[in-house]
Amino acid sequence: MQSLGRWLLRKGLFDRSSRIGAIMARLRTPFDAVELASDAVARGNLKVFAEIGHEFARWLREDDFAVDAPLLQAAFAAYELAFAEPDPKRRAELMLRANLCIGLHEQTRLQPEIAEALDAPYVTAEELGRMLCGTTRPRLAKAVGVLALPAQGLVARFSREVITHSLMVLSLPGRILALGTHLEDTYPEALIDLVEPELVALVSQYEPIPPAPDDCGAQDWSSLEQRMHYIVHLFRVFHVDAELATPPFSETQVERFLAGVVPEGDL
Numbered sequence: 640m641q642s643l644g645r646w647l648l649r650k651g652l653f654d655r656s657s658r659i660g661a662i663m664a665r666l667r668t669p670f671d672a673v674e675l676a677s678d679a680v681a682r683g684n685l686k687v688f689a690e691i692g693h694e695f696a697r698w699l700r701e702d703d704f705a706v707d708a709p710l711l712q713a714a715f716a717a718y719e720l721a722f723a724e725p726d727p728k729r730r731a732e733l734m735l736r737a738n739l740c741i742g743l744h745e746q747t748r749l750q751p752e753i754a755e756a757l758d759a760p761y762v763t764a765e766e767l768g769r770m771l772c773g774t775t776r777p778r779l780a781k782a783v784g785v786l787a788l789p790a791q792g793l794v795a796r797f798s799r800e801v802i803t804h805s806l807m808v809l810s811l812p813g814r815i816l817a818l819g820t821h822l823e824d825t826y827p828e829a830l831i832d833l834v835e836p837e838l839v840a841l842v843s844q845y846e847p848i849p850p851a852p853d854d855c856g857a858q859d860w861s862s863l864e865q866r867m868h869y870i871v872h873l874f875r876v877f878h879v880d881a882e883l884a885t886p887p888f889s890e891t892q893v894e895r896f897l898a899g900v901v902p903e904g905d906l
Contacts, residue, residue: 683752714740732835824876
């Protein structure tokens, strides 16, 4: 593979003035795919934040709050119970169940955008043919595309890997988590042995039953089950981490955001 790579480079793989470079320029590269993926994720996040933020605001101000989505119903009902619960362990479990219901609703709603993001590198033979030769004739475009699909396939697989590693990173205070890697952190004492029936049922959908090995690292972020396995583990591990309740941005950073400028420092 290294010899082939060097040969392709000598032939002008990334030189647009060469024949092979001109062809490669028409293929969808990892950089194009990352841009498309970023757009898909941004649209999904805006959709979900607008919906859940709106429902949270309603819940805080409306005495007769009601919501149609079953998972949101379960979440806000658990929040209500948690706020009135005197027992610290049961309160922690109720809060975890509420947060996981919100997370599952969010991830379900995001599924189309996440799938779109990770599928961004892939094109059909006909689309690839149009990209390469600019023809509007479907049969010709498909014929050209079929010949070029092996090369595009290599680029697409590399692009998906780049996208996966770019998206599957979570910044927390003092550390960065790779979402494809198992979280070795221990659970807080209140959440080691779960007893709240609805929480046990929800967690058991995604966590293996001991003594089965538990690796929560998500290898395919387009899989809702793998994402939720990681999220269940993540929420349970960091549930009582007080640092996560602190403001994520300083007042100066917020002012820069409002001015339309990306601020310096950790974001």
